[in-house]
Amino acid sequence: MSLEHEANNWLRHRFGRNVKFDEPMSKHTYFRIGGPVDAFVVPQSQKDLIDLIIWAGQMQQPYIVIGDGTNLLVRDAGIRGLVIMLTKCLNKISRLNRGDDTTIISAMAGARLQALCKFAIESGLEGMNFAIGIPGTVGGGIVMNAGSAAGSVEGVLDSIEVLLSGGERLTLERSQLVFKYRNLSLKKVAPNGDLEKTIVLEGHFQLRPSDARYLKKEAREMLNKRRTAQPSNYASAGCFFKNPASGKTAGELIELAGLKGKRVGGAEVSAKHANFIINTDNASAADVTALMEIVQETVSQTFNIELTPEVKIVGTQA
């Protein structure tokens, strides 16, 4: 089912070539998987974005905001409503002067996390290197509390600006944010705890002065380590499952359960890193979820540990 004629017309008139109808989400996810969304909208300015959110509220159109789709599995039946991509309207990174000793970098949600890391290094500011090599946007990184063994967004985020579903802008200080493992909860502010409707507009990151040459060297080493450990030649959404709170990592458990190389259709448990499900040959979302369930059941039966996906699975159930 696609959008009503009237909704289609409004979107076409307001967004021109920046809206696409029945757009395959496989074009917008790192997994290269996903059925069509009714309307894929790329606002070119904050005003565009606010107008769209207010209109969607009035028309009761569901929407999902995405960054680079690096952590998304979109189901084969696609997404009803709108997908809004922020990379064209919110991509500035700048240094803020607050008039005290703290050094804050402001990064808009649609800017790349890697651009933020580079900006920090070139400014001789320490704190962002944990994110070296993590693909995606600043907004996605904040919402996912992205991180590595070296740290996570939680360690450096000072405050965020959000857009509520009614179009109001709000600043949330660090004390108002509830960080969890690979998740930021906005339950305190989002109506009905519905984060999908609350849009992160920008983040303010508190960093420390350091030596740019040292930071650059550290970043190079981290990137090399990542390239050696991860199956970067294949489409994926990064680590598929969250690591259990203690003990072995999800990857170690999957490997010990003998699942490396296990396949369903075009989806495969990577032989290089067992917590990566890779798309080796036009996998469908159904292939990936079937493989996910096999992994969950096998690990549960072998170790009595329940693995939960870190990847966000969205879209209509077929």
Ligand SMILES: Cc1cc2nc3c(=O)[nH]c(=O)nc-3n(C[C@H](O)[C@H](O)[C@H](O)COP(=O)(O)OP(=O)(O)OC[C@H]3O[C@@H](n4cnc5c(N)ncnc54)[C@H](O)[C@@H]3O)c2cc1C
């Ligand atoms: C090869 C590879 C390696 C990876 N390695 C790591 C790693 O080491 N550590 C790690 O933590 N992750 C890793 N990831 C996962 C992913 O890169 C991160 O989760 C990233 O931060 C997601 O950013 P994104 O812009 O792509 O978000 P998306 O995938 O587009 O979205 C992720 C979620 O955030 C929501 N969202 C996005 N932007 C906004 C916004 N502005 N406001 C509100 N909601 C929003 C979306 O609706 C969705 O629910 C990896 C992924 C890949 C493909």
